[in-house]
Amino acid sequence: MTAATEMVWLGEDRFDAHRVDLPELRPGEVLVRVLVAGICGSDRHTVLGHRDAPCPSVLGHESVGEVVAVGPCAPDAPVPTDVCGGGLQIGDRVVWSVTVACGHCDRCRAGITAKCRHLRKVGHERVDSGWPLSGGYASHMLLPVGTAITRVPDGLGNRAASLASCAGGTAVAAIEAATRMLGRADLSGLDVLVVGAGGLGTIATAAAVAIGGAVAVSDLSAERLGTACRFGARVHDSESDADERFDVALEFSGTPSGVRSALAGLRLGGVMVLVGAVSPIGEVAFNPEHVVRDHLTITGVHNYEPRHLVRAVELLARDPLWEELVETPLPLTQLHDALLEPAADPRVLRRTVAADAQS
Structure with a gap:
């Protein structure tokens, strides 16, 4: 094959x-065939006009693929390797980071x-940026x-693996941020509140449970709450359980009410990690005295580091349930429908x- 197909976003x-020619690779570059590309909520926000993005571009930053070519060897040029330092081979199934750092x-x-001060991002670059085939769609x-x-790994299906490169890595980074702020290696013995049980929140739930957290999840969707509970969480009702307090609150809903309920749910010395507000949600008022007197810590996480991607793959590989929570792929030509129409099954995360x- 000498050409590729890409869905160029033209605005709205x-x-x-x-159809574009496959590029000639330079040393250190890797060409992959995209096996599955997930529809991340941030791409929906872009298409609906809720967040700014370069245009025209090829969106899509949550994918899994197969290595089909690697750049030539050259003196003083990097050899294409995975995060752990192993050389990449044609035929390897891989996932990759949203960010490309200098x-x-x-x-x-x-x-x-x-x-990175010179950051480039998968699925966020103009088609004329000099980076051909830069998006997952x-x-x-x-x-x-x-x-x-x-x-x-062989036991992890393509649909589940596609979760790793955005939702998975970011969720793992949020968990690490919480443990770092608490000065702990895990969450054993701690109460954790997860606000928002979409892809990010559900993966964070599984990750928190895996390292000992007692997790309660809040969401407006009964189906999503049911899915999160399959990973060892319980339901938190913001009204009937309003007096309950937590050591950690992870906010993934990206709504003012979600931020307020996460902050209100912290006990003395608690930590809140904000993740969901990746598009403007307006100002959220809070009482600084609450933060001061209760020794609270508030931090944010946006994107992740390479180690988080590796841990996300490891987490997803532990449970075959992830594969059924990601919808069977639609043809690339039906991208518009996949982006703008909800899945028929409300339990589907992506x-x-x-x-x-096939159609």
Whole structure:
């Protein structure tokens, strides 16, 4: 194959299928065939006009793929490897980071590659940016030097694996932020509130339970709450359980009411991690005296580091349930419907598309 198909976003809810030549790889680059691309909520926000994004572009940043080519060897050029340092081979199934970092700036040297000063992002670049095949809503993607790549184990299906590269990595990063603020290695013996049981919240629920947390989940959807409970959580009702207090509150709903309920639910010395507000939600009022007197800590997480991607894959590989929570892919040409129409089953965490899916 010498050409690829990509769905170019033209603004609002308009897309156009383009055929483009496969690029000639430079040293250190990797070309993958996209097996499954997930529909992340942030792409829905973009298409609906709730968040700014470069346009025209190829959206999609939550994917799994198969390595079909690697860049040539060259003196002083990086050899394509996974996060753990193993050389990548044609035929490897892989997931990759949303962010592409330079690796050299002060932020990268400090270990904050997600906020690299020269950051590029999968599914967030204009088609004329000089990075061809930069988004997941395509048959192929080019992964530049600076992309964190990790292999997918044989027991993890493509649909479940696609969760790792955005929702999975971010959820794991949120859990790490909470434990770091508490000065702990795990959550054993602690009460954890998860606000919002979409893809991020459900993965965070499973991750928190896996390291000992007693997790309660709040969401408006009974079906989503039922799914979260399958991973060891219980339901938290913001009205009947209003007096309950938690050591950790993880906010994934991205709503003012969600932020307020997460903060109100903390006990003395508690930690709140904000994750869901990736588009403007307006100002949220709070009483600073509450934070001061109760020794509360509030932090935010946006994107993640390579180690979080690896841990997300490990977490997803532990339970076959994840595969059934991701919808069978629609054809790439039905991207518009996949983005704007809800899944028929409300328990589904992600809709997906794939270039080789059958109508």
